[in-house]
Amino acid sequence: MIYRSDDIIVKTISRILIPFIQLYALYVIAHGHYSPGGGFQGGVILGASLVLLFLTRGYDEAKTRISEKTVIIFASLGLLIYSGIGLICLLLGGNYLDYSKLSVLLHVNPARARALGILGIETGVGFAVMAVMFSIFFDISTGGVLPEDEEEK
């Protein structure tokens, strides 16, 4: 179980760094087709920022920011975005994840629709990876036993 850190250096540095890490993760996701990175890498960086929050603020305070329920919702939302875009392409008469068919819905030319479709896919992957990364760290650090469960016994 991880408790809140009382060291002022760690607390201040993490408070300053976490927003910049998240901004950088959004940059990595959005620029995935120009530079190294993409959905998975950006999701991992987003997850790392949450892990830093969890390490410095402890279990109790991190749970008020992002609870297990929120993590599950984010993971399912990412999967829904990914498979939803693929299924929409399938319904519009193309193959699964054939983004060029999205040009009918978005009113742009097929090349532009491909770029936007890939951005949507990367966003979904980023959500899912962030949530699952944090969930793995959460489960390992608590050993699968939450404080609420121990109180009920």
Place this chain on the structure above:
Amino acid sequence: MNTFFIAVGLSICLLTLLVLYRVVFGPGVYNRVAAISAIGTKTLIVLLIFGFLYNREDMFIDISMVYALLNFIGCIAAAKYLEMGS
């Protein structure tokens, strides 16, 4: 200029071996944590030198920033583990 960068990169790689000695044989856990953090920093510099050699600084700076972030978080996690013992 390329020769200079290659020489700097090679010497940093050789110096990393000295730090690796401290990781393997170093007395105490604190020496090991500090040495691992130093190895991470040296890896970052070698990445940047690769970027200059291939003239793709923009891409390698992105990668090295992520490496620095993960190194920082890993260092904090190790320190937290030593503090709490759990």
